[in-house]
Amino acid sequence: MKQHLGRQSGVQNVEVSLLDGKVEVTPKEDGRIDPAQLLKATYDSGVSVAELDLIARGKIVKDSSGGLQMQVAPNQSFALAPSESSKALEPLAGSETKVTVRGQLYKKPAGRKKPDTSAPLKLLILEVEKKE
Amino acid sequence: MRRANFVVLLLLGLVFMPALRAQVTHIEMRVEGMT
Numbered sequence: 001m002k003q004h005l006g007r008q009s010g011v012q013n014v015e016v017s018l019l020d021g022k023v024e025v026t027p028k029e030d031g032r033i034d035p036a037q038l039l040k041a042t043y044d045s046g047v048s049v050a051e052l053d054l055i056a057r058g059k060i061v062k063d064s065s066g067g068l069q070m071q072v073a074p075n076q077s078f079a080l081a082p083s084e085s086s087k088a089l090e091p092l093a094g095s096e097t098k099v100t101v102r103g104q105l106y107k108k109p110a111g112r113k114k115p116d117t118s119a120p121l122k123l124l125i126l127e128v129e130k131k132e
Numbered sequence: 133m134r135r136a137n138f139v140v141l142l143l144l145g146l147v148f149m150p151a152l153r154a155q156v157t158h159i160e161m162r163v164e165g166m167t
Contacts, residue, residue, distance in 0.1 A: 001166070021166055025159040033156055048164045055158040072155055100157075108164075 001045040008041050009034065021050075031073045035105050036121055052106040055129070060092040060099060068093060070101065070123060078105065078123040085125035092131070100130040 005014045005025065010033030013026040023042070027033040035054055042049050058072035063079070068086055071077040080086040089099060103123045 001163075016166070018166060021163050023161040023163055025161070027156050027159065029155070031155040033159070035156065035159055038159060039161075042161060042163060047166045049161050050164050051162040053160045054156055056156045058155070 001042065001047060004045040005038065005041055008038055011038070031076070034076070039106055039121075048108065049106065050108045051104065053102065053104050053126070054123075055100065055102050056123075057098055057100045057130075059096065060089050060094075062093045070099070079120060081122040081124040083124060085128060089125070089128065098132050099128055101125050102127045102129060
């Protein structure tokens with residue numbers, strides 16, 4: 001699995017802890033990493049992902065239907081799951097303020113074995129670490 | 133003198149740019165069924 005993930009686009013380093021089932025991925029600075037692709041690659045290597053958390057830095061923007069998104073690259077953004085934390089970031093939508101957040105992009109649904117990778121992933125903000 | 137200033141600014145830019153760029157900086161997964 002470590003080798004398989006290490007071959008994915010934008011991945012610099014992969015650390016696997018067998019004891020607690022934790023996989024830490026350090027992205028390259030080229031900003032080309034795709035967490036959804038990483039999730040799929042992990043399933044393809046034969047293990048089941050219970051949870052995927054990430055730390056990201058970007059701008060808050062609104063999509064065409066008014067939903068909040070976090071833009072982390074010109075061609076990459078995550079729709080924000082509705083929460084108190086995302087509501088608190090709404091005033092920053094469209095501004096140049098960059099926020100660093102820790103969030104959960106995926107949590108395994110109870111009772112289902114394979115994730116629905118076709119459904120867009122939503123970022124649930126767990127903590128806003130920095131606004132600048 | 134101007135060229136020296138430019139070089140210093142360029143180097144500072146190269147050092148700090150990755151830290152200022154918007155991007156995913158860390159990913160952590162909890163997995164099941166790993167042997």
